[in-house]
Amino acid sequence: MRLWILVSIVSISGLSQGMLLPLLSIIMEKHGFSSSVNGMHATAMYIGVLLISPFLEKPLRKYGYRPMIMLGGFIVLLSLLLFPLWHSFLFWFVLRLFIGIGDHMLHFATQTWITDFSPTQRRGRNLSLYGLFFGIGFAVGPMLASLVEIHEALPFLLSSLLSFAGWLTVFSLKNAHPEVNDASEKSxxxxxxxxxxxxxxxxxxxxxxxxxxxxxxxxxxxxxxxxxxxxxxxxxxxxxxxxxxxxxxxxxxxxxxxxxxxxxxxxxxxxxxxxxxxxxxxxxxxxxxxxxxxxxxxxxxxxxxxxxxxxxxxxxxxxxxxxxxxxxxxxxxxxxxxxxxxxxxxxxxxxxxxxxxxxxxxxxxxxxxxxxxxxxxxxxxxxx
Incomplete structure (x- = not known):
């Protein structure tokens, strides 16, 4: 049950990422941004990943997997909700940055949790399910982006609603912590x-x-x-x-x-x-x-x-x-x-x-x- 909840959350994360890349490119193109600016804007998510990475290991050890997944998921769904509020290059850049931060928190915690509880003889299968569900979500994302033709805010609202549904399932999981020993604690x-x-x-x-x-x-x-x-x-x-x-x-x-x-x-x-x-x-x-x-x-x-x-x-x-x-x-x-x-x-x-x-x-x-x-x-x- 724990594995299926985690991979389901990852699939929703993949869907929001797969939707966001083409969706923001389309909207920014319609609003007259150049292709070079559009491409530079897309790096915001990866910058977010790099910025937050040095600060994640200690909180994960201290608070466990579930709180980090919940915080990361909440950052993503809140950012998705905020996109339609204001058309601004800088505002959207910051939101993309926060989606990078939230997604990385979520993926870091789910990946580590799955590698932690999976026995060696089933680790390949379990992590391939993780990759498979993310890939399916990422592939479906652009279809969601096409709803921009109906209303510009619709893809953002739908993806945040799906993220919220996935986020709620995390409450059913019992928290766990990464394994530590005296040497790793002191290092x-x-x-x-x-x-x-x-x-x-x-x-x-x-x-x-x-x-x-x-x-x-x-x-x-x-x-x-x-x-x-x-x-x-x-x-x-x-x-x-x-x-x-x-x-x-x-x-x-x-x-x-x-x-x-x-x-x-x-x-x-x-x-x-x-x-x-x-x-x-x-x-x-x-x-x-x-x-x-x-x-x-x-x-x-x-x-x-x-x-x-x-x-x-x-x-x-x-x-x-x-x-x-x-x-x-x-x-x-x-x-x-x-x-x-x-x-x-x-x-x-x-x-x-x-x-x-x-x-x-x-x-x-x-x-x-x-x-x-x-x-x-x-x-x-x-x-x-």
Whole structure:
């Protein structure tokens, strides 16, 4: 019951995020904001994540999971309600910032709670459900954004109502706290982050890669495609393929990782994802070919975030899970900001197959890291 409540809350969070990105872009475009200002405005959510991250671990240890989920959820639903009140660049930027803060609190607490209570043999399945429900919510979000044609305030009001319904279910959960020991209690936050990075940096590279990939596909591929003379209709046909592949294969990959071994599944998935993207450059004149490449890529690397967290939880003792989940969120946000910017610069100076080559190269580097790096043993050493 606890798992299903948590993943349901995450799906509503995904829906509000998936709605907000296109909705605010549409409204700001209608109100005459330039595309560069629109793009800069979208970074507010990731800035919120980075701002709040250093202050979350201690409150989670002190107050537990439920209060943090409730506070994060309340910040999100209140921010959504406030959007229709005033059309202002700065006001909306601040609200987006607060949604980033609230969402990160909610995701940090739910991720850590699920990794904490999930037994090793079911951790992949449970976290893939987390990723699956978020992905479904994120995919449904743009449909909610289309209600702006009826009334500008309607999508905001509906998403805040859904957030409120999800928020109420948290009251039925019994609070729990992350596991601590004397060593972790005495150690500083910086020391815990350093330890976490030392023992799980290979797993932590996966949320970064996923953030880079997701933001690049949705933010820069349309620009690249238009320069390659791919029509808007074909772009809107190709883009969902990655999300569809991710949603359909999120749970199977999680279950396979429980049965066949996390590292084996990750190495295979990242390599096949890299090959899918490098293959896509040979199909720039074929919408069906690009759809197939994006679908196959989504099948294998659309689960990098949830599989990365699962692998990280395998490498760390429970006392370091809060720090690990926090670093995952930070690295995902950094990847989400670095991806569109770096790829934007690359395609500005080199067109050809530069988009696919860059993405494929990143995934191949992750493949090499996973294949040739042997994780350090920590379970015995970190607790003493």
């Amino acid at each position: 500083s936050g910086l020391r815990r982050f350093t330890q976490t990075w030392k023992y799980a940096w290979t797993a932590l590279s996966l949320p970064f890669a996923y953030g880079f990939l997701e933001a690049a596909i949705h933010g820069i591929f349309p620009v690249y495609a238009l320069r390659e003379h791919i029509s808007v209709e074909h772009i809107s046909f190709i883009l969902p393929a990655f999300s569809i592949g991710s949603i359909l294969f999120q749970l199977p990959l999680g279950i396979f990782s429980d049965r066949l071994g996390r590292k084996t599944v990750l190495i295979t998935a990242v390599l096949l994802g890299s090959l899918s993207f490098i293959s896509a450059q040979f199909f720039t004149n074929s919408p069906l070919g690009l759809f197939a490449c994006f679908f196959v890529a989504g099948m294998f690397v659309g689960s990098l975030f949830s599989l990365g967290i699962t692998y990280m939880a395998d490498l760390l003792p429970k006392t370091l899970l809060p720090a690990g989940n926090l670093l995952s969120g930070i690295l995902y946000s950094v990847g989400s900001m670095v991806g569109p910017f770096s790829l934007g610069v690359i395609i500005q100076y080199k067109q050809g197959g530069s988009f696919f080559v860059t993405v494929s190269t990143l995934l191949f580097l992750i493949f090499l890291i996973l294949a040739y790096n042997k994780p350090k043993e920590i379970r015995e050493t970190a607790d003493h």
